[in-house]
Amino acid sequence: MPELPEVETVRAGLQAHVAGRTVGSVEVLHERAIRRHALGAADFTGRLAGVRIEAARRRGKYLWLELSHGEAVLAHLGMSGQMLVQPGDAPDEKHLRVRVRFADDGPELRFVDQRTFGGLALDDLVQTDGEALPGTIAHIARDPMDPRFDPAAAVQALRSRRTEIKRALLDQTLVSGVGNIYADEALWRARLHGTRPTDRLTTTQGKAVLEAATDVMSAALRAGGTSFDALYVNVNGQSGYFDRSLDAYGQEGLPCGRCGTAIRREPFMNRSSFSCPRCQPRPRTRR
Numbered sequence: 001m002p003e004l005p006e007v008e009t010v011r012a013g014l015q016a017h018v019a020g021r022t023v024g025s026v027e028v029l030h031e032r033a034i035r036r037h038a039l040g041a042a043d044f045t046g047r048l049a050g051v052r053i054e055a056a057r058r059r060g061k062y063l064w065l066e067l068s069h070g071e072a073v074l075a076h077l078g079m080s081g082q083m084l085v086q087p088g089d090a091p092d093e094k095h096l097r098v099r100v101r102f103a104d105d106g107p108e109l110r111f112v113d114q115r116t117f118g119g120l121a122l123d124d125l126v127q128t129d130g131e132a133l134p135g136t137i138a139h140i141a142r143d144p145m146d147p148r149f150d151p152a153a154a155v156q157a158l159r160s161r162r163t164e165i166k167r168a169l170l171d172q173t174l175v176s177g178v179g180n181i182y183a184d185e186a187l188w189r190a191r192l193h194g195t196r197p198t199d200r201l202t203t204t205q206g207k208a209v210l211e212a213a214t215d216v217m218s219a220a221l222r223a224g225g226t227s228f229d230a231l232y233v234n235v236n237g238q239s240g241y242f243d244r245s246l247d248a249y250g251q252e253g254l255p256c257g258r259c260g261t262a263i264r265r266e267p268f269m270n271r272s273s274f275s276c277p278r279c280q281p282r283p284r285t286r287r
Contacts, residue, residue, distance in 0.1 A: 002077050004143055004177030005217050006225035006232050006240065007063050010083050013235030014056035014065065017085040017107065022052045024103040033097035033113060036076065036121035047122060048073070048100070060143045060176025064123070064134050071122050074134045075111070078118030080231040084110045114231060143177030144214040145221075155206035158198050165201060165209065166194030166273065178213050181226055181249045184274050186213035188248035193280045194273050200283065219245065248274040 002010070026045040028034055037044045052068035063083075064072040075083060084093070085107050098111040098120055111120055123134035133140075141157075142149045157174045158165070168174055169183040178186070187194050189212035192205060220226055225240030233239055243250070247257050252265040256276040266273045 001061065001079060001179060002225070002232055003061055003179035003182050003217070004058075004145065005182075005220035005223075005242070007058055007061050007077070008145075008221055009225045009234050009240065010077070011056045011058040011063055013085065014063075014083060014109075017235060018053050018065070018100075018102075018109050019055050020053070021106070022103040023048045023050065024101045024105075025049055026101075027099040028097070029099065030097040030116065032116045033111060033119045034121060036074075036119050044120075044122060047071070050103075059133060059137065059140050059146070060172055061179065062134075062137045062140060062176075064137075066125070066132070070125055072125050072134045074121050074123045074136055076118045076120075078113065078115065080114040081118030082110075082112040082231070082233055082237075083235055084112055084233075084237060085235045086110055140172050141174055141176045144175065144210055145177065145217060151207060151210055154210055155203055158206050158210075159201050159203070161198045163198055164194060165192060165196045165198055166268065168198050169209070169213070175210065175213075177217065180268075180271055180273075181246070182213060182217050182220070184249040185216040185247060186210075188275060188280065189216060191279050193275055193282050194268065196283045248276065250274060 026048045028041040028045060031041055034041060034044050054066045054068055057064050057066055064074045066072050088108050093110065093112045095112050095114040096110055097113050100109040102108065123136050125132040126135045126138055128138045154175050158168045161168050166183050166187060169178045186209050190209040192209055220242040223240055223242035224234060225232060226242040227239035248263055251263040251274055253262050256263055256279060259278050261276055261278040263274055264277050
C-alpha cells in the first residue's frame, strides 16, 4: 500500500489539476471500485454530478477530495490504485475503473486499479481536532509531517503500548503515514531493531525514530516516492525513484551503508522486515 510520500505526491498532483473544477459526469466501469459506497453506482455518480472539488486533502496514508456540498470522495489506493489525469481523447487504460469528466471539458480524472483492492466512496466530513475529516478516518492520528503533529505526545503514545516498536509505528492511530518501507528505513536510521518492546523504549529513542521517519519520508517525497513496479505512479503516470536510496528495505544480502554487514530479511506479519544485524541488534529477551 502506498505510504505517506506516495500519497502526498498524488495529492499534490490532484490539487494542481482537479481542485476548483466542477464535475460534469462520472462513469463507473467496475462496481467493485465503489464497493465501499453502500448505496451503489447510481447514487455515487448522481451525487457527484455538478459538484465542485474544493481541494485534495491527506492525512497519513489516506487521501480524499473535499467537495463543495460538505462531503468527500475518500480514495483507497490499495496495492495498485492510481489516480490519473488524462486528456479526454487518451485511450482507456486496461484497468480503468472510474472516470470523472469535468464541466470545463478539460483533462479527466481516472481511477485505475489492476488488483481492485482499492476504491472510491462518498463520505461525510466531520470536525475532528479542529479539522474536517471524512468520518471513516476520523480516528487516524496526525503524521510526522503535519504542522500540528506533537512529537512528545507521539513518543508518549508509542511508549504506552505493550508491543514492538515496528508494530507501533504501523499503528495509524498512534502515528499515521508510516508503512512497512519507511518503518524499516526509520528503524535503520535510528539503529533500533523492530522487535524492541515499546515499554523499554527511552524517550530519546522514541524521538530519534520519529525524527528518522520524518527525514526519510521527506527525502522520499522529494524523489516522488518509492516505486518497486509500475503500479505506483503520480497523476501523470510517472514512477518515483526513492527505491534507489533505500538503506534497509528490500536490500537483503547487500552491505549495510554504515558498517558493511549484509542486510538481513526476517518474516513480519505476512510481510518482511529488513535490518542490519550489527547496527540493529535484537533486544535481549527479558528474564
